[in-house]
Amino acid sequence: MLSNLRVLLIISGGIAAYKSLELIRSLKAEGAHVRPILTKAGREFVTPLSVSSLAREKVHEDLFSLTDESEIGHIRLARETDLVVVAPATADILAKMNHGIADDLATTVLLATDRPILVAPAMNSRMWENAATQCNIANLKSHGVMTVGPALGELAEGEFGIGRMAEPAEILLAVEAVLGNPLSGVRALVTSGPTYEPIDPIRYIANRSSGKQGHAIAGACARLGADVTLVTGPSTEAEPLGVSTVHVETARDMLRACIDALPVDFAICAAAVSDWRPESVHGQKLKKGQAAALPANLRLVENPDILATLAVRENDRPKLVIGFAAETHDVVAYARAKLASKGCDWILANDVSAETGTFGGDHNKIHLLTRDVESGVGIEEWPQSSKRDIAARLAERVARVLGAAA
Numbered sequence: 001m002l003s004n005l006r007v008l009l010i011i012s013g014g015i016a017a018y019k020s021l022e023l024i025r026s027l028k029a030e031g032a033h034v035r036p037i038l039t040k041a042g043r044e045f046v047t048p049l050s051v052s053s054l055a056r057e058k059v060h061e062d063l064f065s066l067t068d069e070s071e072i073g074h075i076r077l078a079r080e081t082d083l084v085v086v087a088p089a090t091a092d093i094l095a096k097m098n099h100g101i102a103d104d105l106a107t108t109v110l111l112a113t114d115r116p117i118l119v120a121p122a123m124n125s126r127m128w129e130n131a132a133t134q135c136n137i138a139n140l141k142s143h144g145v146m147t148v149g150p151a152l153g154e155l156a157e158g159e160f161g162i163g164r165m166a167e168p169a170e171i172l173l174a175v176e177a178v179l180g181n182p183l184s185g186v187r188a189l190v191t192s193g194p195t196y197e198p199i200d201p202i203r204y205i206a207n208r209s210s211g212k213q214g215h216a217i218a219g220a221c222a223r224l225g226a227d228v229t230l231v232t233g234p235s236t237e238a239e240p241l242g243v244s245t246v247h248v249e250t251a252r253d254m255l256r257a258c259i260d261a262l263p264v265d266f267a268i269c270a271a272a273v274s275d276w277r278p279e280s281v282h283g284q285k286l287k288k289g290q291a292a293a294l295p296a297n298l299r300l301v302e303n304p305d306i307l308a309t310l311a312v313r314e315n316d317r318p319k320l321v322i323g324f325a326a327e328t329h330d331v332v333a334y335a336r337a338k339l340a341s342k343g344c345d346w347i348l349a350n351d352v353s354a355e356t357g358t359f360g361g362d363h364n365k366i367h368l369l370t371r372d373v374e375s376g377v378g379i380e381e382w383p384q385s386s387k388r389d390i391a392a393r394l395a396e397r398v399a400r401v402l403g404a405a406a
Contacts, residue, residue, distance in 0.1 A: 003031035005179050008081040008115075010106045011051065013041020016088040016122040016165035021046060023087055023168040024054040027175065035081065036060070039093070039106050063105040077105075078113035083179055086110070088122035088165045091133050097145070098136040114389050116178055116396065118146045120171050125161025143383065144393045148174040181225025182399040187264040188226040189318070190218040191271035191306065193233035195251045199298065200282040207272050211235030213324075213364060214270035216391035218243045221268075224395050229261040233271060251277065251303035258306055262313070266320035266398055269307040269344075276300040311343035320398060322346040328353040332367050336377060339369050346370050348394070364390050368397075 007027055011020045027034050034055045038048055048059040060077060078084075086093060086106075093107065097119075102108040110117065119140070127133060128150060141147065149166030166174075192214020197205040211232055218230040219240030228243045231254055239245045246257045251273045258267070279299040307323040321344040325335040328351070335349030349367040365384040369377055382390065 006033045006081045008084045010037045010086045011042040012039045012090045012093045014088040014090050014122045017045035026172045037106050078109045084117045087120035089119035091123045091127045094136045098139050120148050120166050121150045122165030123163045125163040128163040184225035186226045188221045188228045189261045189264040189267040191231045191269045193235035194272050195233045195274045196249045197274045197277035198281045199278050200286050202285045209272035211237045213387045216387045220391035220395035231257040255304045255306050263316040267318040268322045308342045325349040326352040
């Protein structure tokens with residue numbers, strides 16, 4: 001099930017480190033490639049030779065190893081993997097992860113990675129229940145870090161309580177849930193890029209959208225196994241692998257393509273669709289001096305609202321309809337109003353004011369607004385991240401919600 005998938009396994013210092021040897025064996029049996037990192041404290045419990053023999057890979061230990069840095073480097077370790085697993089995850093390493101401390105190879109890789117992270121906490125029950133640890137784990141979860149365990153059972157000190165690391169078989173199931181194509185069999189629709197609304201054969205109305213966020217979302221959904229149709233306006237972004245791409249120019253073209261793509265299980269409207277278009281399109285280039293060419297005489301009409309149209313479909317409405325709200329001020333307030341007026345399920349609000357550099361840039365800062373029947377509107381603030389990271393986080397969130405609803 002994990003054939004050819006890459007797992008970076010970080011073994012930190014706890015008595016439960018001995019279970020990591022069995023985890024390596026189990027991951028290898030499922031076809032995964034396991035690349036291990038052993039912390040200085042982890043080495044007190046298991047030997048590099050044991051780890052290396054089971055993983056059939058070199059064990060990485062030293063941040064300042066000249067050989068490692070010349071051959072692979074901590075950044076490549078962080079990126080050349082499909083999943084980072086920390087097992088056992090001690091209170092110490094969880095605290096460092098939460099606070100962005102990078103004082104050894106393991107924590108530096110954790111800070112540098114843009115891949116999903118799964119942690120298997122293991123510690124004394126008092127340490128687990130401590131407010132600091134609970135704050136750390138809650139914050140890490142809010143940033144997309146996944147957890148498995150800890151379990152209730154006998155601890156190393158002879159005590160009984162919560163803090164026992166999950167068994168290797170349970171961790172393996174969690175890894176398979178992350179990497180085993182959780183959106184397999186799910187159909188998705190993603191819109192991206194700007195729209196071009198022609199004035200004449202030469203000129204058009206548009207905006208500064210690059211399509212980077214929408215394209216990244218389509219790719220992230222495809223990597224989780226979804227059958228993705230990407231409907232995109234003009235963009236220089238490369239088509240994501242494994243995605244069926246439909247190229248359009250105008251908002252009306254985009255709407256038709258979206259309707260043609262139905263039915264789908266979820267739709268993510270990330271395109272920056274022009275709100276208006278010229279009332280009429282001139283067949284020839286307008287010349288200076290022509291009355292019709294004067295800005296005051298350029299009459300505009302509203303374009304169709306693609307997000308709202310998909311959200312109110314009766315027979316083929318997607319189970320989950322997600323929109324974006326690109327705002328320059330009062331970001332959350334406007335997004336809340338958009339969530340109420342469009343009839344969609346989630347809104348991702350982002351500040352595109354000039355000073356943020358997010359519109360057309362490589363990074364984004366998101367507020368996720370979700371509609372909750374019991375509590376009203378839920379709001380999550382996501383830290384500024386690369387658009388690729390935001391896409392991965394959104395795709396994983398969609399997979400969890402659709403999986404729970406299945």
